[in-house]
Amino acid sequence: MSGQVAVSREGDGRFREFLSTETGGTAILLAATVAGLLWANLPGESYERFWHSELTLGFGGRTFGLPLRDWVNDGLMAVFFFVIGLEISREVKIGQLRDRRLVTVPAAAALGGMAVPALVYHAVNAGGPGAGGWGVPMASDTAFVLGLLTVVGTRCPGPLRAFLLTLAVVDDIGAILVIAVFYTERLSVPALLVAAGAFAVVVALRWARVWRTPAYVVLGTVLWAATLESGVHPTLAGIVLGVLVNVYVADDEKFLRAGEMVRALARDPSPELAVATAGSVRRTVSVNEWLQIRLGPWVSYLILPVFAIANAGVRLTGDVLREAATSPVTLGVAAGLVAGKFAGIALGTWIPLRLDWGDLPGGLVWGQLLGGAAVSGIGFTVALFVTDLAFAGSPELRSQAKIGIIAGSLLAAGLGWTVFRLAWNRGAVCAPPSRPAGPRRAPGPMPPVTAADHALGPAGAPVTLVEYGDYECPYCGRFHTEVLPALRERFGDRLRYVFRHFPLPEIHPNAFPAAVVAENAADGGRFWEMHDRLFADQLHLEVPALTRYARDMGFEPWERGNEHSERVTAQRRAGERAGVEGTPTFFVNGMRYEGSYDLAGLSGAVGLALERAAAEPGAALRDRCEPRREEDG
Structure with missing residues (x-):
């Protein structure tokens, strides 16, 4: 028994270590996607019947109900966008988005990676019934991209990951704006006023430094419900709340006080001191970062997989596949993700570097950057999200777009893998032509090395x-x-x-x-x-x-x-x-x-x-x- 317990603990530890990596989250999301496809293709209509089932909540004499798929897309995904808002706020205030030169190139690459796929899709579907789906191939799926880069391993250097993460943040901001501005069909002014009031109260509480979780939960729920009723997509409420969460770099005093309390606890442990020490240590990390740590696993291992199961299901019969093979919607989405993303990110990187508007982290070469541009064509979560908004009244076009997303993402992953295999260390260094690549001069001269060193x-x-x-x-x-x-x-x-x-x-x-x-x-x-x-x-x-x-x-x-x-x-x-x-x-x-x-x-x-x-x-x-x-x- 002791041997079995040891093996079990070792296996459990390896499983948790696997889950803690980007590969683990990506594997679960991929498994959920396959499960959704398999379920949708089982005999009968159990998949659609289940996700169209109504779930109703009652409060006294009032009721509120939505189909299960809408609870996922409008409710659970608000948490996903809340986490994106947290990430955006952190990067803008204390992350890479603070440095103009470091953010200019990935921001331009992200804009190119959104504009060119939309243009490619529009060129294929202009004037047709699927013209409104131009937003589908615009966004990359960060989870799948980072998961594939983890599998690529050493061929993807750290600076490329930093570049793609910054690109992903700008990409997310652009996708949110597209959803809010172009895929909102109706507006309710009274509901918008209620949402604006809830938002104002949240801002006031933040200004007054009131950090009571129940208050924010209630106000967040009111903001979400009012946004849902207003006609604006409710995930925007998640983004807004995430951006407003406090983020800071702890000052030296907080670190020193936490260190002193930890040493005091080691000398004279007591329950009261343990609680005070835990609070002191917690204050060395901002609320924003704590929430990312707490909510990250729920988003990666529950919300996104459930979203994938609920939205990735499409019947792949012979007739459907034959129709998709010639459908402008399918071809436009796939071409936008594969060719549009690749060309847009490459062009959006080359232009600001050529004009010396910014820098890239580390000594990246073009082979590495083109590999990153290729894998960025993996579009899934937000692409499916926009698909349901763009083709809400047309199940056929929605199915064709989903097939295009799956096919385009697979082709983009294959293209990126090939580029990394063949050219990851080839090409010139990505740097402005007006100055040499690599390290930059410090503000003052570095003291020369002497015998004292x-x-x-x-x-x-x-x-x-x-x-x-x-x-x-x-x-x-x-x-x-x-x-x-x-x-x-x-x-x-x-x-x-x-x-x-x-x-x-x-x-x-x-x-x-x-x-x-x-x-x-x-x-x-x-x-x-x-x-x-x-x-x-x-x-x-x-x-x-x-x-x-x-x-x-x-x-x-x-x-x-x-x-x-x-x-x-x-x-x-x-x-x-x-x-x-x-x-x-x-x-x-x-x-x-x-x-x-x-x-x-x-x-x-x-x-x-x-x-x-x-x-x-x-x-x-x-x-x-x-x-x-x-x-x-």
């Missing part, structure tokens, strides 16, 4: 990678344990790595004393040994632990403490003058790197620097170093 690799290496790091920073720790060894193995003697201290005591109270202990270890030629030990024990860097680590290596940790404190402080100030604001911050041959911290992004930057050094040796910004310390590798 801690370096690994030969002084004559063509590329020098400088990191400003903090021993309690989790991202620095991940880089040290996962990325740096792979970089050094890949580039060998062509790469020199330099570590400089940039402790953030406002957030990481033990980072500064850890840096001082590392400098003390350097006096005995054991900097890198202590450096490795500190990153290996990032969660245990209190003064007693630091003292123990030093004594285990045979030296007293605080000798020459004032001298080393001044050295650490001087390194941080020099970093600040060079534009360093947080950790980790990297410089490649004296130029600041602004891509992702993963192996793909940094390898691309180092590779570009090597190419430039080989092509123009005199132009490479190479650090000229004094003789190194003996302990440096």
